[in-house]
Amino acid sequence: MVGNEKIPNKLVLSNDGNKINIITGVPYRISHSGLYVDDSCGSRPCLSPDYHPPDHFFYLRQLWVLKETSYPRGYKIAANGNYMDSLGGGHKAKCFLSPFDNPPEDSAYSQQIWSFYSETGSKSKAFQIKNEQNTRFLGVDKIFFNKKKDEQNNRSLDIPSRDSGSNIYFRNRPTDAWNFIPAFDYKLNAVVDNFEYKIPPGIKTQKIEKTIHEDILNNLSSSSKLITTFDFQEGLINTFKFSFNESLDFISETKLITVIPFKDIEKEFNFKYSFEANKSSKIMEKELCTTTKTIEVSPKSCVKVTDYCDFMVNIEIPFKATAEITAICDRYKEDGTIVKNSEVEEDAVRLFLKENNFQGKIIKFEGNSIFAKVNDTFRGSYVLKTYRKLEDIIPMVPENTVCID
The missing domain is CATH 2.170.15.10 (Proaerolysin, chain A, domain 3)
Known part of the structure; x- marks a missing residue:
């Protein structure tokens, strides 16, 4: 059954075809200016100043997963089985969530397709996000900050105010960057x-x-x-x-x-x-x-x-000698459920090695394993x-x- 299949782990391609440092099929938090994108119980995505830990009742509301689509550089973004959707809106319209995973033959399919823009060669996980249907970028209301003293480091911090606008809108220009924060622990x-x-x-x-x-x-x-x-x-x-x-x-x-x-x-x-x-x-x-x-x-x-x-x-x-390296972490199924500590695919292992600055010579890929030469x-x-x-x-x-x- 399709719903029981795990979402493939593939490195995400930016709009210009470059591989960026996020992968499909695993959970991320999405943040902007210290605020976290929340599914708001399934109606529309909003920004929340609250960080929900794994034992919190609303934890899953802040977990987002990317899925490949029939568009080579387009992806779906989902949380709790609900998909980010433009619903046909344009400039200054709000972004919504839909409980339906529109198939490619659906006329509204492109409303749920998103592409990622980043600076060439950037190692950051911050991107501008563009909707395929309306060609607009995700943006936010004005965000207000309060000053807070960091006593330990003797400095002043800007903390987002709860009075900041919580809705996510569409903008004509890519003025807002969205950070993808891994919401999983992996083990190699x-x-x-x-x-x-x-x-x-x-x-x-x-x-x-x-x-x-x-x-x-x-x-x-x-x-x-x-x-x-x-x-x-x-x-x-x-x-x-x-x-x-x-x-x-x-x-x-x-x-x-x-x-x-x-x-x-x-x-x-x-x-x-x-x-x-x-x-x-x-x-x-x-x-x-x-x-x-x-x-x-x-x-x-x-x-x-x-x-x-x-x-x-x-x-x-x-x-x-030859080192065969594999990895496990939390993975999503097509039905939106999470499988704990599941073996991940090659692209995920490749990204984890890159993030750990692995210096061994990679010689081949086989199944979900990466093989590298090591010596001493x-x-x-x-x-x-x-x-x-x-x-x-x-x-x-x-x-x-x-x-x-």
Whole structure:
């Protein structure tokens, strides 16, 4: 059903075809001179000095969404299922709201189509808004301000007066700018994989041999074969560190999937925090080296049993990897309802990365994901492998000797 479909997330095009920093399908507040556009219970949009927080009964009256139309650079603007509509009015006429979503074949379709004008290259979210049907711009009555002392910063502020005109009118010229304020929190997530390590020469010299366990089996006094079973565990600490040249401090959760160098085991690390540029995040884990093995010792002999591990110490290896970045935030359905924490589409992810000044090289787009190259250094000290060595020894019996009669 169309009503259950989510409104697509697309970067809005200005009247001259440039992409501007707002997207369709997510909630915005629209403000002018510190006043907020309110749907006024569905009759016509008005300006209100009150900012309604999410727990306020009238919160949804100040949430507006943009939808694409059959006009390449024209959009519908709606709140609570009501659409901004010129109703055929011209200069100095009031703007109204309509409960009907006029289809393209309707003669009144263009009354609900709006285009956006902004300065070329501007990063602002303030625009002049023009109606397609009457070719007039949205404007306001004269706004009065009261002075208010900002004690904390020791300055005077201009606060819109409640006596200011609340109606929104049409004007012949674009004299009024409307600010689009995001009314949503978004969360970016990243999965970093496809690690390519550049192994420096001589790095294997940083591998040491570490003794885990040692026993001496003395069967010198017996003419029978000695059969004994070892069963023990030893915990060794592995340390892994990852850092990135590109700041990922805006990422809420990061998952790293990589094959640890020389270990040939794929591991997955989950971080519930972000990565600052060139700052290492450390993971420490305890690796249990378990030994369970039966050993036979011949009569009249003595055997030394040693369990070792190869351990890499303080290695540093540059890498390149691929980060798949997705995002979630509140999205609108076609029926006007809001879906909380829903995955957003490519253009929304692109805008969020832009707003966070992401420096990684974007290499492709796939579905709702953006893929980027990231790089820096892996550091670590960790177990590579364990093994056992059996050695016949001269029969000298130390204090920890295991003797079997």
